[in-house]
Amino acid sequence: MPERTAPPRLERPSPLSFALLVGAAALVLSSFQGAGFSLAELWAGLPQMARILGEMLPPAHDRWDRVLASLLETFHMALAGTLLGVLFSLPLAVLACRALNPSWPLRAAARALIALFRTVPDLVWALIFVVAVGLGPFAGTLALMVDTMGYAARFFAEAMEEQDKGPQEALAAAGAPRSGLLMAAVLPAALPSMVATSLFCLEKATRGGVVLGLVGAGGMGMELKVAMDLFNYAEAAASILAILLLVVAVEQASAALRRRIIG
Amino acid sequence: MSATLTLAAPLAAPPPGPDDLRIEGLVKRFGATEVLRGVRLRVPRGQLCALIGANGAGKSTLLRCLLRLVEPDAGAIEVLGEDARRLRGRALRRLRARVGFVFQRHNLVPRLSALSNVTHGAIARAGALAWHQALAPRALRAEAMRCLEEVGLAPLALRRAEALSGGQSQRVAIARALMQRPEMILADEPVASLDPAAGREVMGLLAGLARQRGITVLFSTHHMEHATAFADRIVALRGGAVAFDCPAAAASPAALERVFA
Ligand SMILES: Nc1ncnc2c1ncn2[C@@H]1O[C@H](COP(=O)(O)OP(=O)(O)OP(=O)(O)O)[C@@H](O)[C@H]1O
Ligand SMILES: [Mg+2]
Numbered sequence A: 001m002p003e004r005t006a007p008p009r010l011e012r013p014s015p016l017s018f019a020l021l022v023g024a025a026a027l028v029l030s031s032f033q034g035a036g037f038s039l040a041e042l043w044a045g046l047p048q049m050a051r052i053l054g055e056m057l058p059p060a061h062d063r064w065d066r067v068l069a070s071l072l073e074t075f076h077m078a079l080a081g082t083l084l085g086v087l088f089s090l091p092l093a094v095l096a097c098r099a100l101n102p103s104w105p106l107r108a109a110a111r112a113l114i115a116l117f118r119t120v121p122d123l124v125w126a127l128i129f130v131v132a133v134g135l136g137p138f139a140g141t142l143a144l145m146v147d148t149m150g151y152a153a154r155f156f157a158e159a160m161e162e163q164d165k166g167p168q169e170a171l172a173a174a175g176a177p178r179s180g181l182l183m184a185a186v187l188p189a190a191l192p193s194m195v196a197t198s199l200f201c202l203e204k205a206t207r208g209g210v211v212l213g214l215v216g217a218g219g220m221g222m223e224l225k226v227a228m229d230l231f232n233y234a235e236a237a238a239s240i241l242a243i244l245l246l247v248v249a250v251e252q253a254s255a256a257l258r259r260r261i262i263g
Numbered sequence B: 001m002s003a004t005l006t007l008a009a010p011l012a013a014p015p016p017g018p019d020d021l022r023i024e025g026l027v028k029r030f031g032a033t034e035v036l037r038g039v040r041l042r043v044p045r046g047q048l049c050a051l052i053g054a055n056g057a058g059k060s061t062l063l064r065c066l067l068r069l070v071e072p073d074a075g076a077i078e079v080l081g082e083d084a085r086r087l088r089g090r091a092l093r094r095l096r097a098r099v100g101f102v103f104q105r106h107n108l109v110p111r112l113s114a115l116s117n118v119t120h121g122a123i124a125r126a127g128a129l130a131w132h133q134a135l136a137p138r139a140l141r142a143e144a145m146r147c148l149e150e151v152g153l154a155p156l157a158l159r160r161a162e163a164l165s166g167g168q169s170q171r172v173a174i175a176r177a178l179m180q181r182p183e184m185i186l187a188d189e190p191v192a193s194l195d196p197a198a199g200r201e202v203m204g205l206l207a208g209l210a211r212q213r214g215i216t217v218l219f220s221t222h223h224m225e226h227a228t229a230f231a232d233r234i235v236a237l238r239g240g241a242v243a244f245d246c247p248a249a250a251a252s253p254a255a256l257e258r259v260f261a
Helices: A015-034 A039-056 A064-096 A104-119 A122-133 A137-161 A165-173 A178-215 A220-229 A233-262 B059-066 B089-098 B114-130 B138-150 B166-179 B196-213 B224-230 B253-260
Strands: B019-030 B033-044 B048-052 B074-079 B099-102 B184-188 B216-220 B233-238 B241-247
Touching (some): A064 A137, A104 A137, A137 A178, A165 B099, A165 B114, A178 B114, B019 B216, B033 B059, B048 B059, B048 B224, B059 B074, B114 B166, B138 B166, B166 B196, B196 B224, B233 B253
């Protein structure tokens, strides 16, 4: 039997893909330049970083009451913002779902709105709401709500879209109106996935809520920013530690819940 | 079974009573392919009619056209005295509610209980109260339980549909159709996914319940023995039209074979 020759290890790239490869490499290199990457500056900054780290340890422990209060505020913002966002996501998702909304202009409008909510970062929403309703946790809650809608509405719509069409056709054949298809067939089937998405949104909102304080929209971030601005690194460290605990706690709880729902 | 009632009837002699189904010149195209090319069929009240034909002959398409689950391209369709092609919105839904449709795949909502799925049969008349068994008023729940009893599944009322066997699921689908209080049942290969014993049993159940209530039935099947055992009449589709139409008792094996040749 003649020995079978193996195919070449690597395929020779076509001229076009070779050119694309060179272009991509150039882009990566130039981006380091554009980002002002400088080893020298990093090196010069190291002692400064070590100093800050030294001052952070041990974290301040005399203001736990205030840290805890703002931590709780962050969590409240996240929970309320997620809840409102999930609630408003439901009708938006139904409007964006092809199987439930046959009118394509309405569908396109809903999808555009969802895309807008998603693509504008939560920090920008917070800036806008701070101007609209003033400094404080309410602005942050609204920002988290809109951010949640951008995420939840999209995944709710996808969950509704990908459900088996059979039960929906059966209900339509029994004379059900579209609301009946939604409530009796689509929602029951999509519910686990939607609950999982909502929990994920809570995690996301908790992380997001921490940052919103930087622009004055309430919560932990305000505490952190004040401490940093006053060069009070020990207090900043206490805030960072508290943030870490909150985010990890919410993530663990939500992961456990999601496992129970999906499993 | 009383499947041989029409034994002595000459070819396609209509029993007394109005036609529940009148189809004239029905045409349906998918793109360039003409699946139905002028189907003509009348089914009198109370008749059990089997629809046979090779894969792709258009049986499912025909059945779906009757309730406008698929939009026909031409022809006239009269269902239970209504001009099905003219109806839209509420009026169309009201007609659909009068006709039970049993699918090859049971098409139950998998996460809901058997009882909830049966309750869905009342969705056209009860609205939101039929979304879930827990929302249904006492009378509606009792009626759904009676329908489950008819198909022998009352003990499994609260079992989730996804945890039922194929035969049990199809029984629940039949109970859901009964919950509609249907005047007619359309069934698209209702037992195709069941083993031979369960298939015979479920087909017999469907035929028996329909006869008891005087419900008109048009069902498609690939099982000639089901067609001859449970139907009064056999209609064959071939080349997009009715190729063959005779009383079940008079259908010769040779004639049936030719439908698939
Ligand atoms: N939605 C659709 N889009 C395009 N073509 C379709 C569609 N539905 C059915 N067809 C085509 O129409 C023809 C008839 O299909 P239909 O399902 O009605 O046949 P059938 O007699 O029910 O076959 P089977 O015995 O396999 O169930 C087939 O050629 C099929 O490919
Ligand atoms: Mg078919």
